[in-house]
Amino acid sequence: MTAAAHLEYVLRLADNALILGQRLSEWTGHAPVLEEELALANVALDLIGQSRLLLSHAGKLEGAGRDEDQLAFLRVDQQYRNLTLVELPNGDFGRTVARNFLFSAFQRPLWDALLSSRDVELAAIAEKSLKETRYHLRHSADWVVRLGDGTDESHARMQSALDYLWPYTEEFFTEEFVDNEVATSGLGVACAEVQPAWEATVRSVLAEATLKIPAQTAFRSRGKFGVHTEHMGHLLAEMQHLQRAHPGARW
Amino acid sequence: MERKEWPLWEIFIRSRNGLDHKHCGSVHAPDARMALQAARDVYTRRQEGVSIWVVRADHIHASDPDAKPEMFDPADDKIYRHPTFYKLPDEVDHM
Numbered sequence: 001m002t003a004a005a006h007l008e009y010v011l012r013l014a015d016n017a018l019i020l021g022q023r024l025s026e027w028t029g030h031a032p033v034l035e036e037e038l039a040l041a042n043v044a045l046d047l048i049g050q051s052r053l054l055l056s057h058a059g060k061l062e063g064a065g066r067d068e069d070q071l072a073f074l075r076v077d078q079q080y081r082n083l084t085l086v087e088l089p090n091g092d093f094g095r096t097v098a099r100n101f102l103f104s105a106f107q108r109p110l111w112d113a114l115l116s117s118r119d120v121e122l123a124a125i126a127e128k129s130l131k132e133t134r135y136h137l138r139h140s141a142d143w144v145v146r147l148g149d150g151t152d153e154s155h156a157r158m159q160s161a162l163d164y165l166w167p168y169t170e171e172f173f174t175e176e177f178v179d180n181e182v183a184t185s186g187l188g189v190a191c192a193e194v195q196p197a198w199e200a201t202v203r204s205v206l207a208e209a210t211l212k213i214p215a216q217t218a219f220r221s222r223g224k225f226g227v228h229t230e231h232m233g234h235l236l237a238e239m240q241h242l243q244r245a246h247p248g249a250r251w
Numbered sequence: 252m253e254r255k256e257w258p259l260w261e262i263f264i265r266s267r268n269g270l271d272h273k274h275c276g277s278v279h280a281p282d283a284r285m286a287l288q289a290a291r292d293v294y295t296r297r298q299e300g301v302s303i304w305v306v307r308a309d310h311i312h313a314s315d316p317d318a319k320p321e322m323f324d325p326a327d328d329k330i331y332r333h334p335t336f337y338k339l340p341d342e343v344d345h346m
Contacts (some may be wrong), residue, residue: 033257033279034293035278035279035280035289035292035293036289038289038292038293038296039288039289039292042292042296135291138288139288142284142285142288146281146282146285
C-alpha cells in the first residue's frame with residue numbers, strides 16, 4: 001500500500017516537472033525577446049533535469065526495469081500523473097509566466113518540506129531542486145508584478161490569464177489517499193501542509209500586481225489521477241514521437 | 252503606435268576566481284532587477300560567474316575615439332613612469 005503510494009507520489013512530482021518543461025521548451029525560437037527566450041529555456045531545462053532524477057528514482061521504486069527514458073517517453077496519457085495546469089497550452093507570454101508563478105509558488109514549499117523526507121533520495125532531489133525553483137518563482141513573480149501593474153493592455157491580459165488558470169489550482173490541494181499515505185509514513189507531504197505557504201505567496205504577489213484573485217468555482221481538474229485534457233495527447237505526440245518512431249534511439 | 256524599447260544595460264561579471272567584474276556584454280531589460288535576471292540567464296549559464304553588476308548603457312560616459320591621439324599618445328615616450336625604468340641599489344633590487 002505504502003509502496004504503491006510512494007511510487008505514485010514520485011511520479012506526480014516527476015510528471016509535473018516533465019510536462020511543464022516540455023511546454024516551456026515550445027517557447028524556444030518564439031519568445032518576445034532573446035533574454036526571455038533564454039530565461040524560459042533555462043527554466044525548462046531545470047524542470048527536465050528535475051524530472052530525470054525523479055523518473056530514475058521512480059523506475060527504481062517500481063522495480064520493473066524501466067529507466068527514465070521509458071517512463072518519460074513510453075507511457076500513454078492516462079499513465080501520466082501531472083497536474084492539469086502544467087499541460088495547458090502556453091497561451092501568450094503573460095499566461096506562460098502566470099502559470100510558472102502559480103506552479104513554482106506551489107513547488108517551493110513542497111521541496112522545502114521534502115528536505116526532511118524519509119526517502120533520502122527524494123530529499124536530495126528536493127535540495128537540488130529548491131534552489132532552481134526559488135529562481136523560477138522570483139523570475140515569474142517579477143513578471144506577474146510588472147505586467148499586472150503595467151499598461152492597461154498588460155494588466156487586462158494578466159487578469160485574463162489568471163482567470164483562465166485559477167480554477168486549475170484547486171487540484172494542487174485535492175487530498176486523497178496517496179498524499180495521506182506518504183504524509184503519515186514521512187515520505188512525502190500532505191497538500192494541506194503546503195497550502196498556507198502557497199496562498200501567502202500568491203496573495204502578496206497578486207496584490208502587488210494589482211490583480212484580483214478570481215472567485216472559487218466547483219470545477220476540479222484531475223490530471224494527477226491520470227484524467228487529462230485534450231491538450232495532453234498533442235503534447236505527448238510531439239514529445240514521444242522520436243522514441244516511438246525510432247525505439248531506443250540515442251544521441 | 253509609439254514603440255518604446257527597453258533600455259540597454261551593460262553587464263559586468265565576476266568569475267569564481269576573479270577579483271574584479273569584467274564587462275561581458277549587454278541585455279535589454281525594463282529595469283535593473285530584470286536586467287540582473289536577464290544577465291544571469293544569458294551570461295552565467297555555464298558557471299561563468301558568482302556576481303553580476305548591471306549599468307544602464309546611457310549612464311556610461313566614454314572617451315571619444317577621435318580624441319585618441321591627444322588622450323593617449325603623449326604617454327608613449329614617458330618610460331620613466333614605469334617602475335622598471337629605475338635602477339635600484341643592489342641591496343633592494345630583488346625585493
